[in-house]
Amino acid sequence: MTEFLAMGGYAIYVWPSFALTAIVMLANLFAALTRRKKVIAMLKRQHAETKT
Amino acid sequence: MFRWFHKLASTKNFYRLAEIMTPLLAVACALLIGVGLYQGLFVAPTDYEQGESYRIIYVHVPSAWMSMFIYMVMAFCSLLFLVWKMKLADIVAEVSAPLGASFTFLALVTGSLWGKPMWGTWWEWDARLTSELILLFIYIGYMALRSSIENKSSAARAAAILALVGVVNIPIIHYSVEWWNTLHQPASITKLGKPSIHISMLIPLLLMALGFTLFYFVTMLLKTRNVILEREVNSAWVRERIKEDRL
Numbered sequence: 001m002t003e004f005l006a007m008g009g010y011a012i013y014v015w016p017s018f019a020l021t022a023i024v025m026l027a028n029l030f031a032a033l034t035r036r037k038k039v040i041a042m043l044k045r046q047h048a049e050t051k052t
Numbered sequence: 053m054f055r056w057f058h059k060l061a062s063t064k065n066f067y068r069l070a071e072i073m074t075p076l077l078a079v080a081c082a083l084l085i086g087v088g089l090y091q092g093l094f095v096a097p098t099d100y101e102q103g104e105s106y107r108i109i110y111v112h113v114p115s116a117w118m119s120m121f122i123y124m125v126m127a128f129c130s131l132l133f134l135v136w137k138m139k140l141a142d143i144v145a146e147v148s149a150p151l152g153a154s155f156t157f158l159a160l161v162t163g164s165l166w167g168k169p170m171w172g173t174w175w176e177w178d179a180r181l182t183s184e185l186i187l188l189f190i191y192i193g194y195m196a197l198r199s200s201i202e203n204k205s206s207a208a209r210a211a212a213i214l215a216l217v218g219v220v221n222i223p224i225i226h227y228s229v230e231w232w233n234t235l236h237q238p239a240s241i242t243k244l245g246k247p248s249i250h251i252s253m254l255i256p257l258l259l260m261a262l263g264f265t266l267f268y269f270v271t272m273l274l275k276t277r278n279v280i281l282e283r284e285v286n287s288a289w290v291r292e293r294i295k296e297d298r299l
Contacts, residue, residue: 004094008098008103009104010105013168014107014165017165024154029267032275039281
């Protein structure tokens with residue numbers, strides 16, 4: 001395991017590459033999901049207002 | 053064919069299709085990236101020249117491919133929007149830009165992290181690196197242009213024209229390694245004939261690349277659905293869905 005994490009001495013280059021890629025991709029996905037929640041909440045609020 | 057095309061172009065039908073496709077694509081995407089990571093990190097052998105550092109290829113190359121693929125989607129949608137005034141195409145182009153910029157950024161940074169141990173430098177004004185950096189600027193310019201023009205429809209038109217003009221950069225990126233003999237290595241996969249990479253290293257790369265492509269589609273579809281809802285708040289079908297709590 002330690003050997004695997006060491007990446008043959010290239011750990012400081014390999015792991016940041018993978019970590020950054022994961023962070024950037026997940027940030028994009030979460031931004032889309034959060035936006036969706038907000039839009040739905042907004043639509044429901046508007047709908048409730050027009051009904052009354 | 054045209055009828056089918058026309059049907060898909062209606063935001064209501066697209067919304068419905070995206071709703072069905074998103075979970076399927078998301079599952080396939082998770083599987084591909086999961087298996088790709090496992091194979092790339094554990095199964096693929098050590099490179100005889102680059103040691104373990106070459107494993108950066110599994111995030112670097114898919115990111116770089118996506119940076120160009122998303123641009124082509126954006127440019128194609130811009131063309132559909134300019135010629136046929138297809139609103140849906142404009143939405144897809146709009147939501148794709150930040151995704152494309154993200155992958156371009158990743159290609160540049162992971163490339164830098166790979167370049168330091170292999171070439172001895174974080175950055176070089178090499179043709180491939182410079183044209184990829186220009187791609188990042190085009191994406192940023194596209195987003196800046198869209199948000200800086202007050203009138204929505206002129207913003208969409210101006211951005212679409214910029215996206216089409218920027219297409220010239222894509223073949224420059226692709227062929228830069230052949231036209232200029234500089235630091236970045238030539239293509240090892242997309243060249244004609246046999247790829248110069250061993251199958252055990254190639255399979256995880258293709259899995260990751262396909263996984264990244266599906267990730268783009270999942271996120272793009274989610275974002276497109278958001279924009280459709282926002283733009284069509286007052287349409288009958290959206291009202292109907294709100295009433296049925298089926299968004």
